Every structure is written in C-alpha cells, then in structure tokens.
Amino acid sequence: MEKEEFLSLYRHSLAHILAKAVIEIYGKEVQYAIGPMIDDGAYYDFVLPEGKTITESDFKTIENKMREIIKRREDWTRKVVSKEEALELFKDQKYKIELIKDLPDDETISIYYTGEDYVDLCRGPHVENSVDLMNVAYKVHACSMAYWRGDAKRDQMQRVYFYAFPSKDELKQHVKLIQEARERDHKKIGAQLDLFTFNESAPGMPYWLPRGWEMYKTLMRYSRQLQKKHGYTEISCPLINNKKLWLVSGHWAHYLNNMFIVPGIDGFVKADADFDDIAEQADEMSTSTQAHLEKGTPLYNRENIDTMAAKPMNCPNAMMVFKRTTHSYKDLPIRYSEYDVLHRKEKSGQMNGLFRVQEFRQDDDHTFVMESQIKDEIADIIAIADEIYSTFGVTYRAELSTRPDDFMGEIEVWDRAEAGLKEILDEKYGEGGYEINEGDGAFYGPKIDLQIKDALGREWQCGTIQLDFQLPHNFGLTYTNQEGNPQMPVVIHRAIYGSLERFIGIIIENFKGAMPFWLNPFQVGIVPIMESHNDYAKEVEQALENAGIRVEADYSDKNMRPKIKKFKNYKDPYILVLGDQEAANKTVSINVRGSNKQIQNVPLDTFVAICKKLNEEHTLNLPQTEEEFQ
Missing domain, CATH: 3.30.980.10 (Threonyl-trna Synthetase; Chain A, domain 2)
Structure with a gap:
C-alpha cells in the first residue's frame, strides 16, 4: 500500500x-x-x-x-x-x-x-x-x-x-x-510578551497591547514601503456599507452567513430575524438583483435601503473608488492597496487565537488591468511575495484553486482565467511544480494561494492572488481602450501576509517569540547600573531613538539584575548595561538575546549604526559576536 x-x-x-x-x-x-x-x-x-x-x-x-x-x-x-x-x-x-x-x-x-x-x-x-x-x-x-x-x-x-x-x-x-x-503556541507567548489579549465582550477580536501594536505597525510599515516601490497607492474606505453595495458585489447572496449585519429601522433584516429567513430573502434579492442589472432598472426600495453590513472584504469599496472617475488604458494598471479593518462572523468553536478571528486587517490590494497586463502584473506580485517571505526566512509553494460550485459569471470566462493562471504558474514553477485544488476558488474568480512553511515544517496559507472578471461586470467598470471604446478591466485581488493577525500568530510560533531585530516590539533595553548612570543612559536612549531604534529603559533604583531579567523575558534582542566605564568612554556593554556572553566596550556610534542597518535591511539574523560589533 x-x-x-x-x-x-x-x-x-x-x-x-x-x-x-x-x-x-x-x-x-x-x-x-x-x-x-x-x-x-x-x-x-x-x-x-x-x-x-x-x-x-x-x-x-x-x-x-x-x-x-x-x-x-x-x-x-x-x-x-x-x-x-x-x-x-x-x-x-x-x-x-x-x-x-x-x-x-x-x-x-x-x-x-x-x-x-x-x-x-x-x-x-x-x-x-x-x-x-x-x-x-x-x-x-x-x-x-x-x-x-x-x-x-x-x-x-x-x-x-x-x-x-x-x-x-x-x-x-x-x-x-x-x-x-x-511551547511555541502564539497564545501562550503572546500573553508572556504582553502582545495581545482577548475579552469575552468582543469574541475573536484581539486587543493589541502597546508591545504588540508596535510589532503590528512595523509589519504594515514594511509592507507599505515595499509596495510603494512597486507603484501601489493606498486608499481607505468605510467600514460599514449599505446592503445595496453587497447585493451588487454578490456577497449578500454568497457570504451573508459570515457578515455582521446592522439592521435599519425599516430594514430588510430585522434585529430578531432568523438566519434561515434572512438567507431565503437574500436568495430572492440576489435573483432580482441580476434581473435589475440586465434591465437597467432601480435596484432598491424603501423597505430595504437602511440595512447596513460591516465589510468582510475590501473589494466592493475598491470598485467604487475606481468607478468615481473615467480611466484610459494609459492609466492601467491602477493599484489600490488597503489596510482597513475587516469583520467576518465565525462560529465560536472555529475561533483560535490569532489564527481565526472575527476582526482583522489584510495587506490587501485590488489592481485594475487590461487582460494583456495580467501576466506581467502577477509576475510582479509573486516577486513581492518572494521578497517578503525570504525576509522572514520561510519557503512557500503555490496552489491553483479553480471554479467552485457557487461561482458567478460565465464558464467560458472562468476557463480562460484558469488557463491564464496555469500558464503563469508553469513558467514560474515548472509544469507540475504546484498543486491544483479543484473547486476551491472564490465565487468571483480562480486564485493562486501561497502556502508558507514554518520552522516545524507546518504549512500555512497566507498569500493569495485572485483573478476577477465578475465584480468589474457587476459594478459596470470600464476604461477607454486604444480605439476609444469602453472596455471592462480585469481585477486582481492580492494579499501577501493575508490576515496580519494570522501572519503574526504564525511568525510568533515560527520564531518562538524571538523576532528578528527589525520586527521586535522593542529592540534595545537600557539598564543603568546605578542612578548616577541615568544621564548617560538617557544620552544613549536619545541617540538610538534619533536613529529610529525602538528603545525601552529602566531608570528605577532597583538592582540591575531584575531590570535585565525583565527585558530578557520580553525577548529584547539587545540589553545595554551602562556603568562608569561606558559613560567615560561613550561605549556600551551588550547582552545579546540567546547568549550568556556580554560584549563590552562597543563604541556607541558603532552600535547605533549596526542597529540602524539591521532595520534598513530587515536582517533576519542577529549579530552576536565581538567581531560583528567591530
């Protein structure tokens, strides 16, 4: 067998x-x-x-x-x-x-x-x-x-x-x-490092604590810097929208049971409505929506216009941003990145720390392209994924997910889209160098999923690249082609981290809480040996902060050992112990995370320059020998 x-x-x-x-x-x-x-x-x-x-x-x-x-x-x-x-x-x-x-x-x-x-x-x-x-x-x-x-x-x-x-x-x-x-459980480590917490008043919605929020912001900052180099512009859109938006996008019919509904006074969904009743009415509305789209007649009436829903996806709002003005083929591709908060309703038994939450952000993007630009654009997205995943020291493999049973649109369009993605994957990874998940695509288009592998060999689906011919049709999006005629764009939905919450959970476990220097919530802990050394410690702190280094210092009159232990427990990469000799020579003595050895007499300017370089290069490994600090 x-x-x-x-x-x-x-x-x-x-x-x-x-x-x-x-x-x-x-x-x-x-x-x-x-x-x-x-x-x-x-x-x-x-x-x-x-x-x-x-x-x-x-x-x-x-x-x-x-x-x-x-x-x-x-x-x-x-x-x-x-x-x-x-x-x-x-x-x-x-x-x-x-x-x-x-x-x-x-x-x-x-x-x-x-x-x-x-x-x-x-x-x-x-x-x-x-x-x-x-x-x-x-x-x-x-x-x-x-x-x-x-x-x-x-x-x-x-x-x-x-x-x-x-x-x-x-x-x-x-x-x-x-x-x-x-031992690597992110829920356990997250509590130990004061990164995040949960409360029953908001199930599946993390409270980000100061240390965790520093790390979260750093991840977003890195993503923003990289995307800017690749021609992305960032937008921000409403967190709740009228039901009519979700009817046009198809989410009301295909994703209703995962949406948080805000009923209106005369709303289509009543506060005490049974879900089966809502789903039945949603099916009726979905059918009528398609009929209205085909006839060009009004979609809505007084009875349902007040109902709102928290957005589970950014895509419909990105369509509205594109639609606000006219576009030429010369403008494409147009790349709208977005980091807004999303809400998706989950069953209580499915929620699991940061891995499955009800409130989260994605490093989301919606790129509007001509069909002729799809290949080059997806190649560029994969190049971004290569850079980001290599920065974290993880490998990945690609999967192609094809047409699901509840798909929207014409089969011919789906077949063309799937064939195009297969061609792209064949060129990048070789024929057979990726897996095919039949029927696992989004309802609006096929997708490429990127599965990363962590230090324990576990695989996690993070990145996704989704091809969409349906939402541009539903929202009536056009650009003017070279002949001066209106043409429908293709939309590429893209995320590399995926959910930032989930990605943080993954990397916490991957690094066992000992994050790379550039990502750690606080990068340097400062411990003056005695109160008389506080002035020099503040000078060191200021020099580091001026260089963009995240610093925490303990100026209390406690013994230095519990101060050092506190920063060690927080897994700060470097702990500086400052006394008479360091103050006199403008140097620092360094306790390196994971090492019992102290590196002494490192010039302050040298240490600042090394830390700055670690941030700029998003270095994975931590310098920890005397030779590396020379």
Missing part, C-alpha cells in the same frame, strides 16, 4: 479498537457515535453512562485495554445489511440510528464486526485480524467536549483522541513535535 492508504487503514481500524475499549471499560450503556481518521491519528465520540467522565488519568487505562483487545487476535468481518437490518442491529444506539435513517434507501450499508461482541456501522476498509495492529504505535492523548454533528443545540459528547504511527520512533518524533508546537 501507499503510505497514506496504510495510515488510513490502520488509524481507522484503531478507532474501532478504541470504541470497543471504551465500551468494555464503561459498560454497554455507552453510546458511540463516529470515529474518523485525522492527520495524526483518529478520534471517537461517546456519551458515557450518567456520572462517568473520561479524564487524563484514564488515558493509560484505555490504552491498556486497547492493547489487550488487539492481543486477542480477533477476526474482522464485513457484512452488507439492509436498512431494516441495520436499524434493528443498532436499535440501542441512538446516533447510529440517526445516521442510518439519513441514508438513501438504495445506499449499500456495510457493518464491521471486531470479534463477536463489537459491531460498527462503517464503509471500511479495515484489517482482517487485530494481529495486524500489534506493531502499530499509538497513544491516547486528549479528551474534549464535542457536539453531535457539530451542532451546539445537539447532545454534548466526549471526544477521545489518539495518535497512531507505523513505528514507535515515528510516534516519539511526533509527540516531540507536538510538545515543541505547544
């Missing part, structure tokens, strides 16, 4: 062993639901008899029972049964009954016996005998709350997770990787 087939077969089979073990430990009253395979193992959902709960102290007991079951060398038997037979077989298992009833009448229903006393509803495949699982390494590692079918209104269940790998060494390596990932 291929490795993926092997892992699927054994992890899926072990999920049945887990379910059987839980039933044997907690009794036949256990209700068992589903047990799918996941990336590093599998899980199974249970409802235990009243008063019983699985805790971490039970994990080893469950593992031992699984091992005991496997040692019985029981046969696995597959049977195909009718719907009626399946309902009778699982009559005491309410979740299996629900699953069976939801199956079409002509569905082939298969069941698997593990031994004679455990049976599960399953498509398979599975091992032929439990002996095949004896050399597979596994570890029960977590138990969490889950809702039946992911619905918070349904039964609450216990979800038991286990890792499973072909060998003990692979399992050991994975557990070590997981532990390292936990």
Whole structure:
C-alpha cells in the first residue's frame, strides 16, 4: 500500500479498537457515535453512562485495554445489511440510528464486526485480524467536549483522541513535535510578551497591547514601503456599507452567513430575524438583483435601503473608488492597496487565537488591468511575495484553486482565467511544480494561494492572488481602450501576509517569540547600573531613538539584575548595561538575546549604526559576536 492508504487503514481500524475499549471499560450503556481518521491519528465520540467522565488519568487505562483487545487476535468481518437490518442491529444506539435513517434507501450499508461482541456501522476498509495492529504505535492523548454533528443545540459528547504511527520512533518524533508546537503556541507567548489579549465582550477580536501594536505597525510599515516601490497607492474606505453595495458585489447572496449585519429601522433584516429567513430573502434579492442589472432598472426600495453590513472584504469599496472617475488604458494598471479593518462572523468553536478571528486587517490590494497586463502584473506580485517571505526566512509553494460550485459569471470566462493562471504558474514553477485544488476558488474568480512553511515544517496559507472578471461586470467598470471604446478591466485581488493577525500568530510560533531585530516590539533595553548612570543612559536612549531604534529603559533604583531579567523575558534582542566605564568612554556593554556572553566596550556610534542597518535591511539574523560589533 501507499503510505497514506496504510495510515488510513490502520488509524481507522484503531478507532474501532478504541470504541470497543471504551465500551468494555464503561459498560454497554455507552453510546458511540463516529470515529474518523485525522492527520495524526483518529478520534471517537461517546456519551458515557450518567456520572462517568473520561479524564487524563484514564488515558493509560484505555490504552491498556486497547492493547489487550488487539492481543486477542480477533477476526474482522464485513457484512452488507439492509436498512431494516441495520436499524434493528443498532436499535440501542441512538446516533447510529440517526445516521442510518439519513441514508438513501438504495445506499449499500456495510457493518464491521471486531470479534463477536463489537459491531460498527462503517464503509471500511479495515484489517482482517487485530494481529495486524500489534506493531502499530499509538497513544491516547486528549479528551474534549464535542457536539453531535457539530451542532451546539445537539447532545454534548466526549471526544477521545489518539495518535497512531507505523513505528514507535515515528510516534516519539511526533509527540516531540507536538510538545515543541505547544511551547511555541502564539497564545501562550503572546500573553508572556504582553502582545495581545482577548475579552469575552468582543469574541475573536484581539486587543493589541502597546508591545504588540508596535510589532503590528512595523509589519504594515514594511509592507507599505515595499509596495510603494512597486507603484501601489493606498486608499481607505468605510467600514460599514449599505446592503445595496453587497447585493451588487454578490456577497449578500454568497457570504451573508459570515457578515455582521446592522439592521435599519425599516430594514430588510430585522434585529430578531432568523438566519434561515434572512438567507431565503437574500436568495430572492440576489435573483432580482441580476434581473435589475440586465434591465437597467432601480435596484432598491424603501423597505430595504437602511440595512447596513460591516465589510468582510475590501473589494466592493475598491470598485467604487475606481468607478468615481473615467480611466484610459494609459492609466492601467491602477493599484489600490488597503489596510482597513475587516469583520467576518465565525462560529465560536472555529475561533483560535490569532489564527481565526472575527476582526482583522489584510495587506490587501485590488489592481485594475487590461487582460494583456495580467501576466506581467502577477509576475510582479509573486516577486513581492518572494521578497517578503525570504525576509522572514520561510519557503512557500503555490496552489491553483479553480471554479467552485457557487461561482458567478460565465464558464467560458472562468476557463480562460484558469488557463491564464496555469500558464503563469508553469513558467514560474515548472509544469507540475504546484498543486491544483479543484473547486476551491472564490465565487468571483480562480486564485493562486501561497502556502508558507514554518520552522516545524507546518504549512500555512497566507498569500493569495485572485483573478476577477465578475465584480468589474457587476459594478459596470470600464476604461477607454486604444480605439476609444469602453472596455471592462480585469481585477486582481492580492494579499501577501493575508490576515496580519494570522501572519503574526504564525511568525510568533515560527520564531518562538524571538523576532528578528527589525520586527521586535522593542529592540534595545537600557539598564543603568546605578542612578548616577541615568544621564548617560538617557544620552544613549536619545541617540538610538534619533536613529529610529525602538528603545525601552529602566531608570528605577532597583538592582540591575531584575531590570535585565525583565527585558530578557520580553525577548529584547539587545540589553545595554551602562556603568562608569561606558559613560567615560561613550561605549556600551551588550547582552545579546540567546547568549550568556556580554560584549563590552562597543563604541556607541558603532552600535547605533549596526542597529540602524539591521532595520534598513530587515536582517533576519542577529549579530552576536565581538567581531560583528567591530
């Protein structure tokens, strides 16, 4: 078997062993639901008899029972049964009954016996005998709350997770990787470094603290400087818009369940409206919108004009900025970058620190081009991505996402756009040097996604380049071509960081909180040994600040050791310890982050020049030897 087939077969089979073990430990009253395979193992959902709960102290007991079951060398038997037979077989298992009833009448229903006393509803495949699982390494590692079918209104269940790998060494390596990932957890590090926090009054909306906001601003400043070199101009647009804008763009029909709605007094959406009612009305409005566009008749009436929505995307407003005046082919490409706040409604269970939030910014851009300019413009965008990602020391790969089921526009236009992007990717990465995700494009056009890889080998989707023939059509955008006739532009949607919140979370974990010098919230900590050294310390602080270096100093009368420790805990790259010798010679003594060695007698001017260069060049590595400070 291929490795993926092997892992699927054994992890899926072990999920049945887990379910059987839980039933044997907690009794036949256990209700068992589903047990799918996941990336590093599998899980199974249970409802235990009243008063019983699985805790971490039970994990080893469950593992031992699984091992005991496997040692019985029981046969696995597959049977195909009718719907009626399946309902009778699982009559005491309410979740299996629900699953069976939801199956079409002509569905082939298969069941698997593990031994004679455990049976599960399953498509398979599975091992032929439990002996095949004896050399597979596994570890029960977590138990969490889950809702039946992911619905918070349904039964609450216990979800038991286990890792499973072909060998003990692979399992050991994975557990070590997981532990390292936990130590790098951006939520944990963010709290330790006072970067950001969350509050229940604004779920999924980070509060950026002074240190974190310094880093955030630095990221935006770097992006702005780089984009300016490539001919971008920046705009800022309203954060909420009337519903009519989202009707024209198509977001009202395609993205309503992810939007924060602000109902009007006579609004189309009432404050207590049920979402199904809203969605049904939105479908009706979407249909009528297209009809109005085709007929050129008014779109709106008194009943719905007051409803507003917080923007989940910048694109419709960028279309309005383009539309405000006439354009010639000589003006193109026109590049509108934008860093405005966006809001997207998420389910509470999907939010995860900075990785999945409800309020965020993107390094967004909407570029208006002629079709003949698409290739060169996307090549330039990829060049920007190359520079930004290399600055952070990460590699990336490209993916092409094609037409989704809920696409807007004509198939012929989509086919032309997808073919153009494939040609661009073939030239940049070679044929087959990128992946294709069928059906994963945006509803208005195909896209290229850029997946970066961090220090632990994990991949994250950050950059995106989306080709759009639909919004220019919906908004009636034109430019005057060389023949003097109106022509519709093509829009390229583009982001490199993606969500700045998510990108910050990624790089916090990638660098384990020890950011490159140019990005660290504060770059130099200053510690005068005694109060008598404060005057020179202030002179050093001023020299650094004049050079654009972010400095923090502690002039309190405390002992210098706790001062140094404070700045070390904040992971400041350099901590300057200043005493009589430094003041007399106009030098600094440097404690370098990650090193126990102090570099002494470095001329202040030399140190300032080195720090300034680190900022200007966005250097990844931190100078930390005496030779580098000469």
